[in-house]
Amino acid sequence: MAKKSIVDFEKIKQELSDLPTPIQVIDQNAKVVNKEAFDSFSDDQLVEFMEKMVWERALHEQTMNFSRQGRMGFYAPTAGEEASEMGTVMAMKDQDFLLPAYRDIPQLIQHGATVTEAFWWSRGHVKGNEFKARSLMPQIIIGAAYLETAGVALGLKKNGEDAIAFSYTGDGGTSQGDSYEGMNFAGAFQAPALFIVQDNNYAISVPREKQTAAKTLTLKAAAAGIPAVQVDGMDILACYSVAKAAREYILAGNGPVMIETLTDRYGAHSSAGDDPSRYRSKEAQQPWLDRDPLIRMRKILTDKGLWSEDHEEELTKKYKDSFKDALKEADAVEPEKVSDMLKRTFEVPTPEMQVEIAKFEEKESK
Amino acid sequence: MTKKSYIQAITDALDIELQEDPKTLIFGEDVGKNGGVFRTTQGLQEKYGEDRVFDTPLAESGILGLSIGLGLTGWRPLPEIQFSGFTLEGVDSIAGQMARMRFHFNGKQTSPITIRSPYGGGTHTAEMHSDNFENFFVGVPGLRVVMPSNPYDAKGLLISSIENNDPVLYLENLKLYRSMKDDIPDEKYSVPLDQANVVQEGNDVTLVAYGAQVQEAQKAAEELAKDNISAEVIDLRTVSPIDTQTIFKSIEKTHHVVVVQEAQKMAGVGAQVASAIAEEAIMSLDAPIGRVAAPNSVYPFALAEEAWIPRKDEIVAKAKEIINY
Numbered sequence: 001m002a003k004k005s006i007v008d009f010e011k012i013k014q015e016l017s018d019l020p021t022p023i024q025v026i027d028q029n030a031k032v033v034n035k036e037a038f039d040s041f042s043d044d045q046l047v048e049f050m051e052k053m054v055w056e057r058a059l060h061e062q063t064m065n066f067s068r069q070g071r072m073g074f075y076a077p078t079a080g081e082e083a084s085e086m087g088t089v090m091a092m093k094d095q096d097f098l099l100p101a102y103r104d105i106p107q108l109i110q111h112g113a114t115v116t117e118a119f120w121w122s123r124g125h126v127k128g129n130e131f132k133a134r135s136l137m138p139q140i141i142i143g144a145a146y147l148e149t150a151g152v153a154l155g156l157k158k159n160g161e162d163a164i165a166f167s168y169t170g171d172g173g174t175s176q177g178d179s180y181e182g183m184n185f186a187g188a189f190q191a192p193a194l195f196i197v198q199d200n201n202y203a204i205s206v207p208r209e210k211q212t213a214a215k216t217l218t219l220k221a222a223a224a225g226i227p228a229v230q231v232d233g234m235d236i237l238a239c240y241s242v243a244k245a246a247r248e249y250i251l252a253g254n255g256p257v258m259i260e261t262l263t264d265r266y267g268a269h270s271s272a273g274d275d276p277s278r279y280r281s282k283e284a285q286q287p288w289l290d291r292d293p294l295i296r297m298r299k300i301l302t303d304k305g306l307w308s309e310d311h312e313e314e315l316t317k318k319y320k321d322s323f324k325d326a327l328k329e330a331d332a333v334e335p336e337k338v339s340d341m342l343k344r345t346f347e348v349p350t351p352e353m354q355v356e357i358a359k360f361e362e363k364e365s366k
Numbered sequence: 367m368t369k370k371s372y373i374q375a376i377t378d379a380l381d382i383e384l385q386e387d388p389k390t391l392i393f394g395e396d397v398g399k400n401g402g403v404f405r406t407t408q409g410l411q412e413k414y415g416e417d418r419v420f421d422t423p424l425a426e427s428g429i430l431g432l433s434i435g436l437g438l439t440g441w442r443p444l445p446e447i448q449f450s451g452f453t454l455e456g457v458d459s460i461a462g463q464m465a466r467m468r469f470h471f472n473g474k475q476t477s478p479i480t481i482r483s484p485y486g487g488g489t490h491t492a493e494m495h496s497d498n499f500e501n502f503f504v505g506v507p508g509l510r511v512v513m514p515s516n517p518y519d520a521k522g523l524l525i526s527s528i529e530n531n532d533p534v535l536y537l538e539n540l541k542l543y544r545s546m547k548d549d550i551p552d553e554k555y556s557v558p559l560d561q562a563n564v565v566q567e568g569n570d571v572t573l574v575a576y577g578a579q580v581q582e583a584q585k586a587a588e589e590l591a592k593d594n595i596s597a598e599v600i601d602l603r604t605v606s607p608i609d610t611q612t613i614f615k616s617i618e619k620t621h622h623v624v625v626v627q628e629a630q631k632m633a634g635v636g637a638q639v640a641s642a643i644a645e646e647a648i649m650s651l652d653a654p655i656g657r658v659a660a661p662n663s664v665y666p667f668a669l670a671e672e673a674w675i676p677r678k679d680e681i682v683a684k685a686k687e688i689i690n691y
Contacts, residue, residue: 129472130474137470141458144459147427147434149435151435151436151438152435152438155435158391158439159439159440178427178458181423181431182428182431185422185428185431185432188422188423344468345468345469345508346508346510347476347530347532350607351560351609351611352608
C-alpha cells in the first residue's frame with residue numbers, strides 16, 4: 001500500500017477553486033437579484049447608466065465605420081464591455097488618476113479627454129495626448145500599468161490627496177510579471193490603487209484559460225495581500241456599485257483593491273484586423289451576446305416606462321453625429337513635424353539634436 | 367574642502383538634494399536602515415525619515431515603475447538599483463516608459479528621475495553584479511547616461527542629474543567607490559551634464575575614456591610621457607549624449623585617437639565615438655581610430671576579470687601602434 005502523503009495537494013487545489021459567485025445586481029434576464037443595491041439607484045441614475053452604455057456602443061460602431069473607411073489609426077473595439085468600462089469609470093472623481101490601457105479610450109473620454117483627442121491618439125498625433133484629464137496616455141505594455149499605478153497611488157498618498165489611482169488592464173495583462181510586482185508594491189505601501197481587470201476572455205487570440213491555471217484572476221491579487229472580487233462585467237449596476245465601494249474603502253486608508261469584471265470582447269482585438277473567427281466559434285460566443293449589458297438595462301428601463309426604442313435611436317444618432325463632427329475637427333489639425341518631436345525629446349535639446357532640428361526645419365520649410 | 371571618497375561624494379550630493387528639495391525621495395532595496403549595501407545612503411533615513419528614504423520589496427521592475435508614478439504625481443524620485451546587472455529587470459520602465467514621457471505628452475509630463483546604480487568590474491563580485499550595460503542604454507532616446515570617474519565629478523554630476531527634469535541613468539563605478547579620494551568642496555556645486563572634460567592636455571594622441579578607464583588612460587599617459595609621447599586625456603562624463611565637439615577639437619591638434627572603454631566592444635559608447643569621428647572628423651586623423659575595450663564575451667567570473675578588463679598597457683600599446691602607423 002502506498003504511503004499516505006503528509007500533504008493533500010488535490011484538496012488544496014480544490015480549495016482554490018471554491019470561490020464565491022460573481023457579484024450581480026441584475027441578471028441577464030433583467031431580474032433584480034440584489035434588491036437593496038438596486039433600490040439605491042434613482043430613476044435618473046438608471047437612465048444615465050443606460051445613456052453612457054448607448055454612448056459607448058455608438059462610439060464603438062462609429063469608430064469601426066471610420067476604420068473601414070481608412071480614417072482611423074489603431075483603435076481597440078469595445079462592444080460588449082460597456083458595463084465594465086462605463087460602470088467602473090462612473091465611480092471615478094475628477095481628482096482621481098486614470099491609468100488606461102489601449103482599450104480604455106471610452107473611460108479616458110469620460111474622465112475629461114475629448115473625442116477629437118481620442119481620434120488624434122488613434123492616428124498617432126501628439127495632440128491626442130494633451131488632454132486635460134488627470135491620466136496617463138493609454139498604455140500599450142499592459143503589465144507596465146500596474147507598476148505605474150503603484151507609483152501614482154503612493155504619490156497621491158504622500159501628497160495627502162483625496163484621490164485614488166484607477167488602473168485598467170485585461171486578462172492578458174495579468175500574465176505579465178509586472179502585474180504581480182505592481183500589486184505587491186501597492187499592497188506593501190498600502191497605496192490607494194484600484195486595479196480593474198477587465199477579463200474579456202481573449203488576449204488577442206489566446207483564451208483566458210490558457211493564460212493561467214488560476215481559477216480566477218482575483219487569486220493573483222490575493223498573493224499580494226489585496227482584497228479582490230469578481231463582478232458580473234455585463235451588469236453595469238454591479239460594476240458601478242463595486243467600484244464605488246472599492247473607492248470608498250481605498251480612500252479610507254485601507255490600501256488597494258482589485259476588481260475582476262467578467263465581460264466579453266465581441267469583435268476583433270483591434271481595428272488593425274485580426275479575424276476572431278480563427279480562434280472563436282459563434283456557438284461559444286452566443287452565451288456572451290445573450291448577456292449583453294444593454295439588453296438587460298433596456299428591459300428594466302422600458303418596464304419602468306423610462307426608455308423607448310425611438311429614444312435610443314435618436315440618442316445613438318445624436319452621438320454618432322457628434323463623433324462625425326469630432327473627426328472633422330481631428331482632420332483639421334496640422335501634421336506633426338519631426339523637428340517638433342526632436343525638440344521635445346529632452347527639456348533642452350542637446351547639441352547633436354540642435355543639428356538634427358536645423359536639418360529637419362529646413363526640410364520641412366520646403 | 368574635505369578629502370572624500372567617490373562614495374562619500376555621492377552621499378554628499380544626495381544629502382544636499384534631500385535637504386534642498388522636499389519632493390526628492392530615495393528608495394530601493396536596503397537603502398533605508400542598512401544605508402545601502404555599499405552604505406551610499408548611510409544615515410539618510412535617520413536624517414530625513416522613512417517617508418523620504420525607504421526600502422522597497424525586492425523587485426527592480428517595481429522600483430523603476432514606482433518612480434514613474436511618483437514622478438507623475440509631483441515627486442522627484444531617486445531610485446537605487448542595487449547592481450547595474452539588475453537594471454535589465456526594469457528595461458521597459460526605463461526605455462519603454464520613463465525615457466519617452468516628455469515626448470509622449472509634448473513636454474506636459476516629464477520624468478524627473480535619477481536612477482543610481484553601481485557597475486563595473488575588478489571587485490570579484492558574483493555574476494550579474496559587475497556588468498557594464500551602458501551600451502544598452504546609450505541607444506535610448508530621452509535618457510541621459512552619466513558615468514563619473516572621480517569623487518569631484520561624482521558629486522557635481524549627481525547634483526546636476528537630480529536637478530535635471532529628464533530621466534538620468536547615473537552609473538557609479540564599483541571599483542572607484544573606495545579606491546580613490548579627492549579634496550572636494552563641502553558645499554553644493556555642480557558639474558555640467560553633456561560636457562566632456564579634458565583631464566590632461568597633450569599634443570600627440572587623444573585618449574577618450576569614461577568611468578574607471580579614465581584612471582587607466584591617465585596611467586597610460588604617464589607611461590607614454592616616458593617615451594616623449596604627449597597624450598591628451600578626455601573624460602566623457604556623460605556617455606549619452608556624447609560631447610563630440612570636445613573630441614573633434616582635440617584630434618584637430620593630436621591627429622591620433624584611442625577610444626577606451628571597460629564594456630564589451632560591440633555597439634556601444636566607443637563605437638559611437640569612433641563612428642562620429644569617422645563621419646565628421648576623419649580628415650583630422652593621420653592614422654586609424656584605435657580602440658581598447660573588453661572582448662565580446664559575457665562578463666567573466668571573478669578570477670578571470672583581471673585579464674578581461676582593459677588595462678593601461680593595452681592603451682599604451684594601442685597608442686604607440688597608431689602613432690607609428
